[in-house]
Amino acid sequence: MSRMDIAARSPLSLYRRLDADPRHWQVIALSGLFLLSWTTSSFGAGPVALALAFSGALLAQALGTLVVNARARQALLSGFEWKSALITAIGVAVLLRAADPWIWFAAAFMGISLKFIVRVNGKHIFNPGCIGIVAMMLLVSRDAWVSPGQWGETPLIAGYALALAALTLSSARRLDIALGFLATFAAILVARAIWLGDPMAIPLHQMSSGALLIFAFFMITDPRSTPDSRPGRILFAIAVASLAAWFIIGPNQRGAPLMALAALAWLTPVLDHVLPARRFEWTRHGPARPAFTPVSLNPWGTKETPSHET
Numbered sequence: 001m002s003r004m005d006i007a008a009r010s011p012l013s014l015y016r017r018l019d020a021d022p023r024h025w026q027v028i029a030l031s032g033l034f035l036l037s038w039t040t041s042s043f044g045a046g047p048v049a050l051a052l053a054f055s056g057a058l059l060a061q062a063l064g065t066l067v068v069n070a071r072a073r074q075a076l077l078s079g080f081e082w083k084s085a086l087i088t089a090i091g092v093a094v095l096l097r098a099a100d101p102w103i104w105f106a107a108a109f110m111g112i113s114l115k116f117i118v119r120v121n122g123k124h125i126f127n128p129g130c131i132g133i134v135a136m137m138l139l140v141s142r143d144a145w146v147s148p149g150q151w152g153e154t155p156l157i158a159g160y161a162l163a164l165a166a167l168t169l170s171s172a173r174r175l176d177i178a179l180g181f182l183a184t185f186a187a188i189l190v191a192r193a194i195w196l197g198d199p200m201a202i203p204l205h206q207m208s209s210g211a212l213l214i215f216a217f218f219m220i221t222d223p224r225s226t227p228d229s230r231p232g233r234i235l236f237a238i239a240v241a242s243l244a245a246w247f248i249i250g251p252n253q254r255g256a257p258l259m260a261l262a263a264l265a266w267l268t269p270v271l272d273h274v275l276p277a278r279r280f281e282w283t284r285h286g287p288a289r290p291a292f293t294p295v296s297l298n299p300w301g302t303k304e305t306p307s308h309e310t
Contacts, residue, residue: 022223023083029166030090030218033159037094037210040155049104050093056109057085057092057128064116084128088112091129091218095211095258096136099143107132107144120269123279127222127261130215134262137255146211146255156210163217174221176230180237182207182216185257188245206248215257223280225268232271240264 018024038046065080085108092108111132115124136144167175189203220226220240227233240260247256 021083023087025166026087026218027083027090029162030087030094030214032162033210033214034090034094036155036159045093045097045104048101049096049098050089052101052105053092053096053108054086054089056105056107057089057112058082060109060112060116061085064113068116084115085112087218088128088132091214092132095129095146095214096133097145097147098136099140103136103140103144107136110135121272123269123272124225125265125268127219127225127265130219130258130261131265133255134258137258146258156208156213159210159213163213167217167221174223174226174233177226177233177237178216178221180234181220181241184238184241185212185245188242189248192245192249211255212257215261219258220261225265227268227271227275227277228279229271229275229277232275232277235275236264236267236271239267 018028034050061081061084062077065078066076069076069078088111089108092104092111096104096107098104098107108129109132111126111128111130114126114131114135115128118124118126133144133146137146167178186203186207189206190200192198193200193203220237227236240257243264244257244260247253247259253259
């Protein structure tokens with residue numbers, strides 16, 4: 001094979017390697033969003049917060065994996081998923097603001113720990129980053145919070161473009177739930193503004209949030225803690241968006257979308273029971289799929305196979 005042929009095949013080979021596990025796209029996109037937050041906002045968390053969050057997530061992931069494998073009499077670190085720990089850590093570092101450094105460590109540690117502890121039919125129901133942040137906001141109150149408007153207009157547009165590209169390219173195929181949430185959330189806020197005669201600047205400001213971006217594209221889209229079927233995901237997105245809008249309109253709750261997702265996590269096993277579908281698996285175990293085709297980028301599909309992830 002000539003060097004020209006190798007060079008021509010390299011992008012496709014790289015795409016296949018990245019697409020073999022949807023978490024690769026999440027890591028790339030979240031890393032970009034972390035850099036946006038760190039470099040464009042004086043309130044953005046820095047590398048120290050990320051290191052602390054990753055340490056907490058990695059420790060919890062290691063402990064959980066050890067316990068699961070010891071009970072199953074398997075190699076102690078078999079199936080150790082450091083990628084899940086990294087994704088949780090970046091999400092926590094970007095979203096959470098804390099008065100003390102240990103809070104970032106605790107949020108990531110608690111989020112990953114609950115992934116192992118709270119499970120229904122072998123599937124965890126809480127998004128680790130979401131529940132970790134919510135838990136710390138409830139436990140330490142004013143010392144932990146979410147900063148919604150942390151980016152300016154240009155970084156926010158760049159962030160949405162990056163998140164949309166990552167979710168579209170990812171074989172997790174969860175663009176349906178992201179758009180379902182955003183559409184419902186925006187419709188409720190706009191309808192309320194029209195009803196009250198408020199200017200459209202108010203709902204537009206409420207939608208122009210870096211925290212909302214990360215939540216919509218990297219938390220509520222988590223394929224391991226959301227319904228397996230497409231109808232179930234749409235219903236779940238509508239329910240979470242409705243509760244999040246009420247939290248904003250009514251009690252003016254901080255971190256409303258995260259609170260709503262944590263509060264309605266129990267809907268996932270219910271919807272999986274009522275609208276069953278094959279369970280998502282992060283990595284493929286069958287033969288490599290054919291070369292790039294438009295079908296492989298269909299964001300409305302879903303890959304549903306039995307899962308063995310811990």
